[in-house]
Amino acid sequence: MKNADPVSRTLRKEATRKLLVETALDQYTLKGITATPTADIARAAGVAHGTVFLHFSTQEALVAAVIEDFGARVTLRLHELVAQQATLRDVLTAHVRCLEEFEGFYTRLVVEGRLLPTSTRTTLLGIQTAISFHLAQAADREAQEGRIAPCPSHLLFNTWLGLVHYYLTNGDLFAPDGSVLHKYGPELVDHLLGLLAPKKE
Amino acid sequence: MKTCIACGMPMRETADFALGDPAKDYCVHCARPDGTMQSYEEKLTSMSAFIVRNQGLDQGVARTAACRMLAALPAWKDQPGAPL
Ligand SMILES: [Zn+2]
Numbered sequence: 001m002k003n004a005d006p007v008s009r010t011l012r013k014e015a016t017r018k019l020l021v022e023t024a025l026d027q028y029t030l031k032g033i034t035a036t037p038t039a040d041i042a043r044a045a046g047v048a049h050g051t052v053f054l055h056f057s058t059q060e061a062l063v064a065a066v067i068e069d070f071g072a073r074v075t076l077r078l079h080e081l082v083a084q085q086a087t088l089r090d091v092l093t094a095h096v097r098c099l100e101e102f103e104g105f106y107t108r109l110v111v112e113g114r115l116l117p118t119s120t121r122t123t124l125l126g127i128q129t130a131i132s133f134h135l136a137q138a139a140d141r142e143a144q145e146g147r148i149a150p151c152p153s154h155l156l157f158n159t160w161l162g163l164v165h166y167y168l169t170n171g172d173l174f175a176p177d178g179s180v181l182h183k184y185g186p187e188l189v190d191h192l193l194g195l196l197a198p199k200k201e
Numbered sequence: 202m203k204t205c206i207a208c209g210m211p212m213r214e215t216a217d218f219a220l221g222d223p224a225k226d227y228c229v230h231c232a233r234p235d236g237t238m239q240s241y242e243e244k245l246t247s248m249s250a251f252i253v254r255n256q257g258l259d260q261g262v263a264r265t266a267a268c269r270m271l272a273a274l275p276a277w278k279d280q281p282g283a284p285l
Contacts (some may be wrong), residue, residue, distance in 0.1 A: 068273075079211045122269040125252075129270070130254040133210075154257030 017055045019045050024066045029104035033112050035065060064120055067109065070122035074102050075130045087150065088138040089193060092160065095131050096185035099164065103179055107168045132157045139196075148196040158194055207244055207276040213251040225274070241280050245271060 006159050023045040027036045036057055038059050042049040044118065056062040082092035109116075136153040143150045164181075171180040203212045205228035212218050212228050219225040219232035227238045230247075239247070245267055252263040271277045 076211070079213075084214060119269065122266055124257075125266045126270050129252060130255060133251075137253045153255045154253075157255055158257055162240075 013055075016047065016051065020047070020055055020062070021066050021069055024072065026107055028063075028066065028108055033108050034115050038062065050132070060117060063116065067116075067120045067123045070102070070105055070109075071126050074098060074106070074127050077101065078127070078130050078134070082100055082134045086134065086138055088135070088142050088196075089189060091131075091138045092132045092189045092192060093185075095135075096164070096181050096189060099168075100179055100181040100185065103168070103181055106169060110165050111169050118196060128157075128161065146198060148193075149198050151196060156196070159195070163188055163192065205231055205270075206274060207238060208248070209270070209274055236278070241277055244277075250252070 020041065024036075024041045027041050030036075031040070038052045039049050041062070041074070041198045042052050052062065056065060078094065080096050081093055081098055086094070099195055113121055113124055135157055139148065139151070139153065139156055142148045167174055167180050167184055175183045203226070204210065205212060205226070207227045209229050210217070210228050210230065211233045213235075214224075215223055216238065217228055219227050219229055219238070220236040221229075222236075225232075225236075230240050231244060233239055233243075245264070248267040248271065249264040252258055252267060253260055256263075258266070272280065
């Protein structure tokens, strides 16, 4: 093992890094991002504690790597789920489905957001920028067609996100045994669309 | 799937590419009317405005966030204006 060639050494290093990022994501989801010591992550990954610091100079660097990787995956999945020319209902439903797939860690990010370094907060903003793009496109189109009442883009987005995040951050009250979005997602989508229905003459 | 080097948007259909040309590395939103790619300053301004319009953030915060998001994209990696 000591005399392994440089290629396999690089591959092994990559694999360990990936393992650490994935294990950290699980541990953070379980115990919280700021509350999980690196020693717990090393133990869960089955590596020596020192190995963590061969890959990440500090705990913050590991947190940043995990959040960055997570942000890229969520954004990609969002774009995958939202079809071209999607209706507002389609976009909202795709958003709920995507967040449901990543619910545990996403909720941690929302709850602990302001305790984390600014750089990691940017990742959450990046996710919101991606979904707000699709939402505004669909809403503009439907407002033009008279299918919804006109509403400023930022208020539509923040009303929706406020609703979703309220249920997520209080998931223990709404769905103590499972996914809050699985249980309430369709109802929240219906409610938002009801609020946006065009006013009758 | 190709993603835009200047804003990160996935480009799925020909209409997503600058000038509808799938050989381009940047998207329709990052192209000027003549098809050339927008400058860093142009992109930073439009992205900040986009965040303010769609998410309602404070203008200064939106600009800083846009700066950080752009810094992660291939087109702007060496941009001196991007904060670490
Ligand atoms: Zn672009």
